[in-house]
Structures are given as C-alpha cells and as structure tokens.
C-alpha cells in the first residue's frame with residue numbers, strides 16, 4: 451500500500467486532510483471549486499503539484515456533476531474561466547496551479563472551435579475539461595518516477611565513484627502527500643533507497659508548519675527508509691559533525707516555482723540550507739517537474755511570496771499525548787508558543803539564488819549550469 455493524498459474517480463474526489471496527519475487518516479470529499487479553494491488555503495492539501503491537481507480535479511467533478519448553469523459551449527467556457535480565475539487566488543507562490551489553469555483553458559477552447567452548438571457543445575467542453583484534468587493527475591505520477599530516477603542517476607555520477615552508500619537531507623514535504631504519488635525530492639530519496647545506495651535520510655522539522663516532522667517523517671517511517679528528524683536549526687551542526695561519518699552528499703529539495711534563470715522559490719528555510727550546503731561542499735539539488743517551471747518570470751526577485759498568519763508562529767495545535775505515551779486523537783488542544791503580542795513575520799517560502807543550486811532535476815533530465823554559471827531551462831521546457 452502507498453500513501454495517497456488524492457483519491458479520484460470520475461465524478462468523485464477525496465483529499466486526505468494533511469492537518470490531521472500523522473495521527474488520523476481522514477479524507478474529505480471535495481466536489482466544488484469552493485471546497486477546493488478552502489482545502490488549499492487551509493493547507494489540508496499542500497505541495498505545488500497536489501494544489502494544482504486538487505484544483506483541476508475538483509472543478510472537473512463540479513462540472514461532471516453539472517452543478518452550474520450554461521446552455522452552450524461559450525457559456526460553459528466562461529463559467530470555467532471564472533472558476534479557474536477564482537482558484538488561482540488560493541495560494542500565490544507555486545506556479546503549478548497557474549500552469550494547470552493555462553493548460554485547462556486552452557484545452558476547452560479546442561472544443562469550442564469544432565463548430566458544435568448548444569447542449570452538445572456544453573457536454574463536449576465538460577468532457578474535455580475532465581479528461582484534461584485527469585491527464586494532469588496521471589502525468590504527475592509519471593513525472594515523479596522519472597525525476598526520482600534522473601536525480602538518483604545524477605547524484606551517483608558526482609564526485610569520486612563510491613561503493614558505499616550515501617546520505618542526504620531534505621526539507622519540507624515533497625513526497626506522495628505533496629503530489630499524485632512517489633514525490634519529487636522525496637522521489638529521488640525513494641529511488642536511491644530502492645537502488646540500495648541510501649545510507650540515511652535526514653529530514654528537517656520545517657517550521658512553522660512542520661511539514662517535515664508531521665508529513666515527511668511519516669512518509670519515511672511508512673516506507674521503512676532509514677531516517678532521522680532534525681530541527682531546521684540543526685542543519686549546520688549536522689553537516690559539520692556528521693558529513694564524513696554518514697557520507698552526507700546532498701541536500702535535495704522541491705520547488706514551488708523555478709524561474710527562467712533557475713532561482714527557486716521553495717519552503718521557507720530552503721535558502722539557508724543552500725548556503726550551508728555550499729559552505730560544507732555538499733551538493734544542492736532542486737527536484738522540480740516542468741510544471742513547476744515559470745519561464746515568464748526572469749529572476750527570483752519577481753516571485754510573489756505568500757505571507758501567512760501570525761498564529762502559525764505563536765500557537766500550535768495537536769492531539770493530546772496521554773501519560774502512557776499514546777496519542778488521543780479525540781482531544782486536540784491549541785497551545786501558545788510565544789508571547790501573543792509579539793510582532794510576527796511569516797513568509798511561507800524563500801528564494802534560493804541559482805548560483806547556490808548545483809542541478810535542477812526534471813522529468814526530462816537533469817539541468818546543470820553552463821560554463822558561464824547559468825541554467826538554460828528551455829532545454830526542458832519550451
């Protein structure tokens with residue numbers, strides 16, 4: 451059995467509530483664009499590819515179940531455009547959603563050009579939308595499997611050939627829970643493990659939302675991958691003290707948006723890991739499907755970074771741990787972790803400059819910098 455963040459069959463979408471993980475496995479039915487918006491904004495589903503997939507499929511389900519008024523093709527397309535523009539506002543930094551929206555808008559327009567009319571055209575537009583959303587789901591899994599393999603190939607080719615296994619560190623959650631399955635950065639770790647060359651995976655807690663401790667450590671335990679959880683602030687000490695003993699060879703992270711020059715927005719804390727990796731002579735790998743690439747934005751300074759609410763830093767909630775060490779999921783408490791009056795800055799992402807990135811691994815191959823130190827991402831995305 452593998453972890454599934456998204457369960458889908460035509461006309462029905464269920465999304466695993468990631469806020470309840472790792473303690474409870476509860477799926478919410480998401481059958482409208484409003485429900486998808488709420489699910490994404492509240493981070494019950496998160497991760498760049500998963501956000502795009504849930505938004506696309508949820509609108510597909512809404513259309514399939516015909517919960518809207520439109521009497522012909524153009525009215526159906528106008529309704530779809532309005533819903534997609536609304537979903538676009540759910541979270542701003544990851545580009546996968548914007549890319550999926552562009553693909554969906556273009557696909558439905560192809561039907562409009564066929565000359566069909568009235569209810570026939572309406573049905574054809576709906577079918578085209580649903581089929582396109584289903585392709586987005588299916589392609590993501592194929593992309594992740596290819597990224598896993600390409601990333602493992604690239605890493606194993608670096609430096610001195612080694613028979614011994616290697617260790618890596620990852621940040622945030624980029625696994626099955628953030629995608630349709632397998633994962634991107636975590637997909638590379640899975641592939642290394644499957645090839646029996648992974649000594650150990652370290653995962654960061656990923657404050658303030660704890661995607662590392664709540665989700666990645668859960669996936670690593672589930673997959674029986676040898677792994678250790680550290681807080682974000684332990685990375686420097688880990689590299690300094692354990693790099694040689696554990697053969698720590700790479701930091702592998704995902705991406706929310708890789709722009710034309712390779713600058714990469716990813717979970718807050720990624721940039722500091724890139725600085726540390728460079729200082730310690732550790733490779734820094736960005737794993738990104740081409741759906742996370744944005745060639746229209748030239749440098750990272752133009753990326754809009756989502757800022758989230760203050761309570762994510764000043765409070766935390768979770769189920770009660772009983773005296774015997776077991777968790778009581780029926781009793782959730784919210785506790786204060788800071789003075790409730792302190793000013794808070796809570797950017798959800800940061801931008802790692804391309805100069806600190808050694809390789810961007812996509813499903814189409816690993817992109818390295820040229821002799822001038824520049825990435826050319828047009829080799830994988832037109």
Ligand code: MRU
Nearest residue numbers: 496497498622624628704705717
């Ligand atoms: O705020 P989140 O949890 O949506 O942030 C997720 C990340 O930053 C991931 O690294 C990124 O989306 C890639 S997931 C394959």
